[in-house]
Amino acid sequence: MSITSAPMTDSIDRRMTTWQPRHGISYLWVLNDDCPDHVIDQMVDGFAKHGVSSVCLHPRSGLLIPYGSDDWFDTIKRIIEKCDAKDVDVWLYDEDPFPSGAVGGRITAEYPQLAAHQMISHTADTSNIHEGAFCFPTGKLLWCGIVNEQTDHTRDLTSNVGMIRRKWTILDPWDSRHYYPNLPLYECPRAFTTHEQFAIRMPVLGEHEKLIAIIARPIAGDHEHWEKLPDSLNPRVTQLFLEMTHERYAANVGEEFGKRVTAMFTDEPKIYDPIAWTPGLFESFEQTFGYDLRPRLWHLFDDNAHNAQRSLTRLHYRDWCQQRFADAWLKPVSDWCQRHNLSLVGHMSPEDDPVQQVQCLGNLLPLQKYLTTPGLDLIIPAVGDSDHGMLNISVVGATSIQQQTGAVGVLSEMLACSGRQPDEQTIKRVLYWHTLMGVSIPVVHGAFNSMQAQRAIDAPPDYGPQHAVWEFMLRQGNEIARIQKQIMHARQIAPVAILWPIRSFAMMPNSPMHDVSPLRDRLIEILNTCLDYQVGVHFIDESDLPDVHLQDGQIQLGHASYSHLIIPDALIWKRQTVDCLTHFMAQNVQVLTVADAPQWIDEGDHLAMNTQAIAEKQPLEQMLNTLPRLVHENEPLVDIRCTAWQQGKQTHYLLMNLSKQSREIQVANRKVTLCPDEFASFTLQA
Incomplete structure (x- = not known):
């Protein structure tokens, strides 16, 4: 039986793509000098020799060719021609340097009224x-x-x-x-x-x-690259961005779109202030929610977390900003790429911290669906172990969307800001952890044209053909390609879903990201404990619950299938969500809660005090002992990660030891001993 809701108004199916990224590692090729022929030739030869998946042409600080000029687009065409001659696939990068949407600062320089x-x-x-x-x-x-x-x-x-x-x-x-x-x-x-x-x-x-x-x-302050940031909630900004960037690329190298040039990389587009204003806000808001926001603007600044009306105003404002960002910026960019036979890849930001996420994006999970591949980035030399639990939120979220929508893969930009010189052990740890967690399109930042002077500390290190680490990167790319074949187009065995509580963060007063957030800490604890119990786990968004299919006590959404649904700590759920959960339980889905009943139920036009629990509360460890595990153990194995992927009659198991001691683990009918940082995989035939 299905529970249905109104379809999305977006008519373009962003999953319908013929793009099949090559296995291996892609690189952000950092263009940060005058791009002389001898350097370009050396870089292209290095990429071609090692059979990289693709290169993304990324202008950054130090670039000496005026960005957006005829000379710039001529340079890009020259590089693409050289790549084509050596069979190296190319992605375009839509900004100089980031976040996307500013045309290197030109929009606000020429149109100051369009500043955020x-x-x-x-x-x-x-x-x-x-x-x-x-x-x-x-x-x-x-x-x-x-x-x-x-x-x-x-x-x-x-x-x-x-x-x-x-x-x-x-x-x-x-x-x-x-x-x-x-x-x-x-x-x-x-x-x-x-x-x-x-x-x-x-x-x-x-x-x-x-x-x-x-x-x-x-917006006041130092924005790192430009004097002012563009208003990403204003459709006129996006129109100018597409005219000055994408249309210029189409005019110069459009004949290669869908051939040698396969994708457009967008980097960290977002809303640039927690309480942003844009022309038309009040008129559109009233049309959407039925009241004038102006006399309730003070609710957005108020620090009372328990007042129903103020919380509802914050919820409505966050919902409006998220939808406006999608309509004004993300959808037009995605549509343009779709019409021009380019995959839209990259990532929005922030992905890891739900406190920041609601302030900059609203809810990332539905926004990921505008990308051809859900994306994230990780610009520190770390992985989602017990010391860095928040990092698991982004990769689990992206993999969840990929499995639920059938997207071609999961992309992650990684290894930037990892010290002046590459560290081989760090490279392996980061690459293999991402792959185990479902990232099938690793994008290494970066391969630098030049490391002269201050360029050497612009998000180092250099992993490219001009560095001694290049031969090591070749070996890692070949090994990663082998594992990618096991997870690409596979169904992850993840029978457990955590209901994504992002709207609880959206209704709360604004707070700096470094403030204590018990709700954030609890979400990280629940997710990480599932991973330490080697439970295959995803997030599922409230907005997707009405669209699921129920069969034999399983929630089916895309490739994903869930027998267990965990209700985490939350302040609020939608009335529709409560109705769905009640129906799921009647259909024998295991709906489990480790939290007290939420304080509020969102009735749409008002918040109602909640009077009853959705399900009986259980202690976290007690609940975890009832979940299906991928390993045969009675106790948690802290920092041991295990995922499983089905392809036809084969099941591929990926394991990694993120701890500092060797561990013996029994998975299916195998006993595996893993040293610290060791990765292992094996395949069982049904």
């Missing part, structure tokens, strides 16, 4: 009111009024805001000849005021009342 904006809240300090007026910085005035923090009642005073100048400049003496040149000087002191501000005469405030003003301004 943040909303800023100012609260009147009643003990420091100057001459009866509340003054605050200028910008785009969004709302000003009185807020009662106890009743949530507001009184709009926006129309009473005006301009005031309070800084005096004195000219003594004043030179009258400024107005009347060549006439006698007449002495008279002058004074005038400058530094305009918004101001409102201070009203009388009652108990629990505050005077709040909210403005929008271009």
